[in-house]
Amino acid sequence: MNEPPGLRTLKKERTRQAIADTAIGLFLAHGFDGVSVLEIAAAAEVSKPTLFRYFPTKEELVLHRIADHLGESGRVVAARGPQETPLDALQRHQLDRLAARDAVTGLCADPEVLAFHRLVYGTPSLSSHLLDWIARDTELLAEALGGEGELTARLLAAQFVSVRQDLTRINWRRLSDGVPEADAHRRAVEDTGTAFALLRTGAAGFGY
Template structure:
């Protein structure tokens, strides 16, 4: 990539982040469903078309980490260490994310969590992201294990692994809305995650070992 291309890419990323930041401020202040794309554009001092070019769906202005979220589990599996199973890699990555109180796994703060749960559109979009994440994980597991097209195993494994992450995400959201602090949630989720991943070990401990 040339210097000019690099500068252009950084400028686009800065614009994207600026639009998302201003949109989130409006959503938190007034509620997601009460804010229009035109109002976001005005707040960000850009054209309405610029907003839709970066965010074709209004929901993605609020859930701007959707692409990262969707690919998160698949990326962990692809990057796992030699001798490590998919389950072990995902357990390790999740516990690290809990320790860091990573917003991608749900540490969003009470105001943001309430904004999501108050909007049927955002709840639906978040459900789509969960479904897409499971499908991406299934594809990664199939590729990593060399599974045949008609082999259901990667999809079954992905359903279990992504399902645990979904349950844990919902647990973080519920505790956030209940007013628990980030440290309190992290402590509770460390225990919950250990229990959840342990429950998968009998069937998946030796699956997809690199």
Template sequence: MTEGMGLRERKKRETRRRLLETATRLFSERGFDQVSVAEIADAADVSKMTVFNYFDSKEDLVFAPLEEHVGDAARIVRERAPGESAVAALRRQFVAAVERHDPAVGMGDSPVALGIVRLILETPALLTRAHSYFVRTQDQLTEALIEEGEEPVIARIVASQLLGTRNALLTENRRRLLAGEPAAAVVPDAVALAHRGFDLLEKGLGDYATRT
């Protein structure tokens, strides 16, 4: 039974990966608006219904990997170790993600990951949805800080600065990968830059950065 479940899960993951790769390739070749879900299904050798079993919309074929990380910042703050500040927790997580080449911090250099980034940057409608992703991430982080007793306005200011630093670092990582540098070559500089960025953030936030 366990082996059977394992096989089904592997097949589901493979189908999902194939759909993402196929959609990204078609979008890159012809543009997001010029590709239909039916064409993606045909190219991936599945039914249109199968596509919708995995993704609610065509846009989700682009954003599904990103949606998995909307709540990351808030979760990291909520689950941080006793005595660790929110800034320190986000620094620790970001550096660790850079070192393991995580696409969530701009370090994914696979064709699919880079194709998704290029597609979003080149498609106005997708850029708009990407902005809503950032807003939701900030809202959730703000709520996590409010839960700890911070007043709402200050919580939003702090969340904005935390995510602003994180996104600036992420954007630089993506810039270098899109320019053709392999993730492994970027890691040392990305780690050093992350520490510089979070150092500046700690100075800017003052005693808030040491709050636990």
């Protein structure tokens, strides 16, 4: 008897997640370059070809963890209220994520999250692939702001995404250096205000 399409999809997603979780656990324990794809496949109890069907590159095993956030800023802008500017919506979203201690903001004191950021920032090939992810995220935000081909939208999207990445790294470094989470949150909120004030200064003449 054939499985329903929904069940097959669910099983595939569970397999994908299990492979990624296994890989990240091994990377955190032994380093990205200290673990082979064959070792990951064996630990996840799948064949090497099966692993590559889910993850074409070794780097994607790590960046899969942030895949759900691709295009998030564009979705925030698209879903904003009629009286809310794009930058207002993005700032509100950033503050909400900080309050929730979302790992993607860097403001999460969970040891595994701190180690994950250290893995990404400290591994050249992962940092390089992250740039590709950032470029695509920038394109999606530019589309939401006013069209991928519109120069002002693209420039503002690039500035915002760059600022967001810098804030994430700053937040992670503070926590890694032992700054108490409450203090790190207060400073992250202040940094967010400063960053958006600067973005607005440059964007004011273009209606953003």
